Amino acid sequence: MIILSLVTLTLFLISLLVGSMGIGLPSAHTTLNKVDPKIYSLILQEIRLPRAILGFTIGASLGLAGATLQGYLRNPLAEPGVMGVSMAAALGAVIAIYTGISLIIPMALPLMAISGSLIVIFLLQLIAGSGGTATLILAGVAISSLCGALTSLVLNLSENPFASLEIVFWLLGSITDRSMAHVWLSGPFVAIGWLLLVASARDLDALTLGEETAVSLGVNLSRTRLLVISGTAFSVGACTAVAGVIGFVGLIVPHLMRPLVGYQPSRLLPTSALAGASLLLCADIMVRLLSFSTELKLGVVTALIGGPFFLFLILKLRQKSMT
Amino acid sequence: MPVNGKFISISFRSLSIYFRGLLLFLVPTISLASELPKRIVSINVCADQLVATLVEQERIISLSYLSRDPNSSWLGSLTEKIHINHGTAEEIISLNPDLVVTGAFGFRPTVSILKRLGYRVLELPFAKTIDDISTNLNLLTNAVGNNKKTNALIDRFYEETKKVPISTTEVLPLFVNYETNGWISRDDSLPNHIAQRVGFNTIGRQYEVLTSHKIDLEALLILGPDLINIGYQWNESPALVSEYMQHPALEELLRRTKQINVPDPYWLCGSLKTQDAILILKQAREELFSNRKN
Incomplete structure (x- = not known):
């Protein structure tokens, strides 16, 4: 846990030091004017700091939400991205931005993204609440592609010719050139989400023994459900509203961390949050170091790592069910 | 060496100005020899802007739809009375043009159909330099002819662009x-x-x-x-x-x-x-x- 915190902190600091102009404090040839030291502090405060903070909070949210969902649904494939929760949040955010609502009420952006997530989690509960792993994943895939299609539709309907290019941002996610305004906009909701998720930790421990045992241990199941659903919606929804859909973090991280904490959900939650933050910060640093002529989206990197991992998990599950 | 370079570039420039003058002088005689086009159609936004400035309105039959888009074209009210086309072959042929002016990009199928059917097509390369603009001005005036007004416009363009300083010594902003x-x-x-x-x-x-x-x-x-x-x-x-x-x-x-x-x-x-x-x-x-x- 301490080591993990140190790793996250280090990555956070590296994230502040790495920029598109190389590692360390940037140097520039001068033209007419000398480069003002104020410009350096401007870069640190207004470009790299919000980027690092968002990398941390989004990674932590996804890791935490993934761990909680896997614990609550007792389903190793549960994750905000796979379940369509992130995509629904993106749909909410896209409607808020491209209809102009968020111009009038800035708060509408995170709020509509959160409502998008909430609706989808409730829907999933209705459709696949009693079904097995496969039902949940299939319902998630269906809802995810439906929300993706609706997002693209909204963007295509926009009169702004750039809107259709922005589909990439919403589907793959990015934290490039975000500002402190985005941090302030999403921060409070993310914090609420974290509190709700962490509050469910004890119930999750009890749930590992099965629902009936959990109830007999004094767990109020409907309270747990409320905590998990609203916590996920708040944290993932607010993050997606400012950075688009970033997949697979919530899937990989809990699986990697579970053996380290002795398979105990309440210990897995903070560990997954930190590991998620580390993973996303790391991916974002990679995005900046691998410079292509057009920017590589953050979601591409996480999917490149997460996609194969997802397949690996499915294979492992199949082997288990065969034995 | 810089002195030599400068000298050569100056003499090149005066030579090219001399040639331009020669061309402008020769153009009317060349154009008069063949019939001047009277039904000119432009299907490219860049061509629109040259055609609209160098050709009398009576001879312009149609300009591209982008000529009315204030983000792509500065023609604005100049295009109000002129028919607008969308560059499809059928549309252009029905206008019965005797000269179709186009740019390097867009509507390639239309251009190839028009050429195959024997229409006169003038393709103006995309201008990336001031000299490219001069070349296009020459290509167009060769095709459509010129008059006092257009000559004055072109002369002023050369005058203004010639005055552009070429500085190499200072630290450049x-x-x-x-x-x-x-x-x-x-x-x-x-x-x-x-x-x-x-x-x-x-x-x-x-x-x-x-x-x-x-x-x-x-x-x-x-x-x-x-x-x-x-x-x-x-x-x-x-x-x-x-x-x-x-x-x-x-x-x-x-x-x-x-x-x-x-x-x-x-x-x-x-x-x-x-x-x-x-x-x-x-x-x-x-x-x-x-x-x-x-």
Whole structure:
């Protein structure tokens, strides 16, 4: 846990030091004017700091939400991205931005993204609440592609010719050139989400023994459900509203961390949050170091790592069910 | 060597001016020999702007639909009475043109059909330099003929562009043509060519690393341009694009940096209007240097 915190902190600091102009404090040839030291502090405060903070909070949210969902649904494939929760949040955010609502009420952006997530989690509960792993994943895939299609539709309907290019941002996610305004906009909701998720930790421990045992241990199941659903919606929804859909973090991280904490959900939650933050910060640093002529989206990197991992998990599950 | 280079370039320039004069002088006789086209159709936004300035309205049958788009063309009210086409072969043939003017890009199937059917098609290459504009002016006047008014317009263009100083000695100020989402003009583009001619450095020339056409905010801040032109911002309808220009770091940079506003159509296509872009840049450069001395 301490080591993990140190790793996250280090990555956070590296994230502040790495920029598109190389590692360390940037140097520039001068033209007419000398480069003002104020410009350096401007870069640190207004470009790299919000980027690092968002990398941390989004990674932590996804890791935490993934761990909680896997614990609550007792389903190793549960994750905000796979379940369509992130995509629904993106749909909410896209409607808020491209209809102009968020111009009038800035708060509408995170709020509509959160409502998008909430609706989808409730829907999933209705459709696949009693079904097995496969039902949940299939319902998630269906809802995810439906929300993706609706997002693209909204963007295509926009009169702004750039809107259709922005589909990439919403589907793959990015934290490039975000500002402190985005941090302030999403921060409070993310914090609420974290509190709700962490509050469910004890119930999750009890749930590992099965629902009936959990109830007999004094767990109020409907309270747990409320905590998990609203916590996920708040944290993932607010993050997606400012950075688009970033997949697979919530899937990989809990699986990697579970053996380290002795398979105990309440210990897995903070560990997954930190590991998620580390993973996303790391991916974002990679995005900046691998410079292509057009920017590589953050979601591409996480999917490149997460996609194969997802397949690996499915294979492992199949082997288990065969034995 | 620099002295020699300068001498050669001067003599080249005077030679080319001499040839231009010769061409202009010869053109009327050539054009008179063949029938001048009377039903001229342009299907390209760049061609529109040259045709509309160099040809009498009676002879223009149709211009492309983009000629009315204020973000691509500066023609504006000049096009009100002229028919608008969308570049399809059927549409153009039904207009029965005797000359179709087009650019290097777009409507290639239409162009090949028209050529196969024996229509006279004039293709004007995309202008990336001031000399390219001169070439296109010559190509067009050769095809459509010229008169006193157009000659005066062209002469003024040569006059204005000739006056552009070519300075190499001083530390050059850095110019960036910055568009929304961080797109910048490439070094082989008309805006950057003009900036270099007027005496600015451009990002591609100064920093070889940045050969791409996109730059992130951080790089822009560090490069610290001396002059920024902000292109059209596309923010009538809300999108992430409209948020982009409101980034606090960018706002701060724009507060400290001299800005000009060259309307996009002035240099999106090379046309006679491009000389106004040159003037704006020249004036900005003079102001930068006088500020520096003070």
